[in-house]
Amino acid sequence: xxxxxxxxxxxxxxxxxxxxxxxxxxxxxxxxxxxxxxxxxxxxxxxxxxxxxxxxxxxxxxxxxxxxxxxxxxxxxxxxxxxxxxxxxxxxxxxxxxxxxxxxxxxxxxxxxxxxxxxxxxxxxxxxxxxxxxxxxxxxxxxxxxxxxxxxxxxxxxxxxxxxxxxxxxxxxxxxxxxxxxxxxxxxxxxxxxxxxxxxxxxxxxxxxxxxxxxxxxxxxxxxxxxxxxxxxxxxxxxxxxxxxxxxxxxxxxxxxxxxxxxxxxxxxxxxxxxxxxxxxxxxxxxxxxxxxxxxxxxxxxxxxxxxxxxxxxxxxxxxxxxxxxxxxxxxxx
Amino acid sequence: xxxxxxxxxxxxxxxxxxxxxxxxxxxxxxxxxxxxxxxxxxxxxxxxxxxxxxxxxxxxxxxxxxxxxxxxxxxxxxxxxxxxxxxxxxxxxxxxxxxxxxxxxxxxxxxxxxxxxxxxxxxxxxxxxxxxxxxxxxxxxxxxxxxxxxxxxxxxxxxxxxxxxxxxxxxxxxxxxxxxxxxxxxxxxxxxxxxxxxxxxxxxxxxxxxxxxxxxxxxxxxxxxxxxxxxxxxxxxxxxxx
Amino acid sequence: xxxxxxxxxxxxxxxxxxxxxxxxxxxxxxxxxxxxxxxxxxxxxxxxxxxxxxxxxxxxxxxxxxxxxxxxxxxxxxxxxxxxxxxxxxxxxxxxxxxxxxxxxxxxxxxxxxxxxxxxxxxxxxxxxxxxxxxxxxxxxxxxxxxxxxxxxxxxxxxxxxxxxxxxxxxxxxxxxxxxxxxxxxxxxxxxxxxxxxxxxxxxxxxxxxxxxxxxxxxxxxxxxxxxxxxxxxxxxxxxxxxxxxxxxxxxxxxxxxxxxxxxxxxxxxxxxxxxxxxxxxxxxxxxxxxxxxxxxx
Numbered sequence: 035x036x037x038x039x040x041x042x043x044x045x046x047x048x049x050x051x052x053x054x055x056x057x058x059x060x061x062x063x064x065x066x067x068x069x070x071x072x073x074x075x076x077x078x079x080x081x082x083x084x085x086x087x088x089x090x091x092x093x094x095x096x097x098x099x100x101x102x103x104x105x106x107x108x109x110x111x112x113x114x115x116x117x118x119x120x121x122x123x124x125x126x127x128x129x130x131x132x133x134x135x136x137x138x139x140x141x142x143x144x145x146x147x148x149x150x151x152x153x154x155x156x157x158x159x160x161x162x163x164x165x166x167x168x169x170x171x172x173x174x175x176x177x178x179x180x181x182x183x184x185x186x187x188x189x190x191x192x193x194x195x196x197x198x199x200x201x202x203x204x205x206x207x208x209x210x211x212x213x214x215x216x217x218x219x220x221x222x223x224x225x226x227x228x229x230x231x232x233x234x235x236x237x238x239x240x241x242x243x244x245x246x247x248x249x250x251x252x253x254x255x256x257x258x259x260x261x262x263x264x265x266x267x268x269x270x271x272x273x274x275x276x277x278x279x280x281x282x283x284x285x286x287x288x289x290x291x292x293x294x295x296x297x298x299x300x301x302x303x304x305x306x307x308x309x310x311x312x313x314x315x316x317x318x319x320x321x322x323x324x325x326x327x328x329x330x331x332x333x334x335x336x337x338x339x340x341x342x343x344x345x346x347x348x349x350x351x352x353x354x355x356x357x358x359x360x361x362x363x364x365x366x367x368x
Numbered sequence: 369x370x371x372x373x374x375x376x377x378x379x380x381x382x383x384x385x386x387x388x389x390x391x392x393x394x395x396x397x398x399x400x401x402x403x404x405x406x407x408x409x410x411x412x413x414x415x416x417x418x419x420x421x422x423x424x425x426x427x428x429x430x431x432x433x434x435x436x437x438x439x440x441x442x443x444x445x446x447x448x449x450x451x452x453x454x455x456x457x458x459x460x461x462x463x464x465x466x467x468x469x470x471x472x473x474x475x476x477x478x479x480x481x482x483x484x485x486x487x488x489x490x491x492x493x494x495x496x497x498x499x500x501x502x503x504x505x506x507x508x509x510x511x512x513x514x515x516x517x518x519x520x521x522x523x524x525x526x527x528x529x530x531x532x533x534x535x536x537x538x539x540x541x542x543x544x545x546x547x548x549x550x551x552x553x554x555x556x557x558x559x560x561x562x563x564x565x566x567x568x569x570x571x572x573x574x575x576x577x578x579x580x581x582x583x584x585x586x587x588x589x590x591x592x593x594x595x596x597x598x599x600x601x602x603x604x605x606x607x608x609x610x
Numbered sequence: 611x612x613x614x615x616x617x618x619x620x621x622x623x624x625x626x627x628x629x630x631x632x633x634x635x636x637x638x639x640x641x642x643x644x645x646x647x648x649x650x651x652x653x654x655x656x657x658x659x660x661x662x663x664x665x666x667x668x669x670x671x672x673x674x675x676x677x678x679x680x681x682x683x684x685x686x687x688x689x690x691x692x693x694x695x696x697x698x699x700x701x702x703x704x705x706x707x708x709x710x711x712x713x714x715x716x717x718x719x720x721x722x723x724x725x726x727x728x729x730x731x732x733x734x735x736x737x738x739x740x741x742x743x744x745x746x747x748x749x750x751x752x753x754x755x756x757x758x759x760x761x762x763x764x765x766x767x768x769x770x771x772x773x774x775x776x777x778x779x780x781x782x783x784x785x786x787x788x789x790x791x792x793x794x795x796x797x798x799x800x801x802x803x804x805x806x807x808x809x810x811x812x813x814x815x816x817x818x819x820x821x822x823x824x825x826x827x828x829x830x831x832x833x834x835x836x837x838x839x840x841x842x843x844x845x846x847x848x849x850x851x852x853x854x855x856x857x858x859x860x861x862x863x864x865x866x867x868x869x870x871x872x873x874x875x876x877x878x879x880x881x882x883x884x885x886x887x888x889x890x891x892x893x894x895x896x897x898x899x900x901x902x903x904x905x906x907x908x
Contacts, residue, residue, distance in 0.1 A: 155708055156850075160895060167888050235457065235460055242439075245418075246440075246449050343710055344710070
């Protein structure tokens, strides 16, 4: 396996990490960036590699948030008995993340195994109701505290003290965000360079012909879907530690899906480094725009999205590949 | 018996594309299916591949009823296809187009084997120097060669060959067809070739079937079929592509 | 478990459901038409309905123009909008991977919603156009609703006549079923695409007006989302490419939704409204699983 293409993104991640730890004042910005990069990397595994659009992607992240929230609230009493502070934190993080991932994977398995037998347009239709459906399930049935949402700030303070709570929502959460981005990126690379990568590339170009040549397209689509969902679940768990509160309307907000699509397409769909570039660009844009013109990010984002998808469907990485025709560049930037 | 179609019918809307087709193909046979536009040849191939489900009838392949098998399972069993209008994986390189087919063939045991076979087949059709080119950038005739290469690399037992030679100059037609026959004989591939425009390619087959309006009207030796009144009537006036 | 079933209430729900269904059906025909002709799923469908709703609202609130006139205005606005959308965006995504049209129309939806929010604020709007009520057993039905339903039915029938009895309509159906064959017959395929998409979008915007007649409140920038979801369920139920199938499926859906809401309200759950939505979505999944071609084969 040639590891060349991993060098550039890994270096960029190192830079991101260094900035965060060297200059704590920029930590808010860097964690913002880390979130969008991770979101893009995770979403890219499905949107980018299969070419299918999942309009309900945010549901997986929301489930991750609930996984962490429910864990915190429910094992509170058990955790209090654990003496070692560090162990207490690890336990919370690991168990909450595992639950978040499990929720996401279960939903993805159900929805994926049904909806992915369908062609692209039908699949997109099926997903458009996923986040709505789940949100209404929670609000309608009152499960998981329904519309009230779950707030864990108090639990965290009781478990870790006020400083501990801050520590978790900054250091721990940020580390998680960056780690998820790196994991997602590595997974993307492994998939692309494996047999599965060939299957996905073929089915993306011509699904019927891919089937004729022995590719079980449903299997690979479902695989990519579940992996992408699991990473979203992880991301949600991290986000929960950061925000410390989850409410159905915000957690299931379609805004995240829009942003995920923008990051992936802007950067370069289906590439390893694309979401990293797209995530950095988008988050910087959003961060500074929010300061200058609050409240209308989506209004500006919408035409940008339309223009990008129509005029630059292969994103920045695609543009780079076109401009720099040398094979060396092509091999370094996949 | 390699392939047996029993009582296959297929309609679209009100139109009956295939009407009670019964057909058997043996190992190693090279069969030409002649028929003018709309005779049902493409539908027949799509049914064998599994893209369409027949309304009635069964498909038996090597004594297995594959009527309900999805396309990828049929590929595992050794059914391959080359389309008349090439359908390469446009964003992939020439090499990868063939490699992906080789990777997912059940008769190629390892990735190394797959790469070897890919190289071999690309050389066979003469595309080895264009391995790294993006498939979409190939010329039209080159795309047809790629189509052929991809269909052959899987080590198929049954090759469904749409009329890929349509539109080629005569010398190329002969080269391609002789190549196909040669490979077929060497590797014991049964070939079912669609013939719509290039009647002269029928001579490469050892059996000819005349399909018209969804029904098999003749099934005999190429000479018998070509010389029959039926075929001459239907094709009368059609300029035989020289 | 026996629920006390009130016969009158049941009948009332059935009638209400069918009336609602005519609206849902009409609102979905545009989606089916577009998909049938160019195989593009218009994700901005609900947002277009929202624009129609706002048209009715503003014309009535500012100029006291009754929704019947605004129906025509909305239709004209829709024609202009549809034409621009087709030639500005849709034309450029034909023949390209599905993802592109899905993301592009999705972007349109967001654009419409955010523009509406920017111009008119996020608050819920409503208006009252009182023209009387009708007594039905022990219930009253506002005349506006009856008007809305009847109008939907009339418009749907007109569309049926257009598609099946006029030359243009037959050309559209020809292109839907067999685009290559249609081109060979000398039909200007791009022209048909343009007309179909423009008409479909105009129809969708106009249906937004009628919807406000039925539900004259709850007009807000994001109201379109649930309608998009409903339209998708109905369109799939009716055979994604058939506008007529969509209308009939709309009737069924309206009926089912009303009855299930009524039923769920009797159960001890915190929000029947939300649960109904959830049921609708689950139904979509089940439907796509067993019969994605819908109940009608065209």
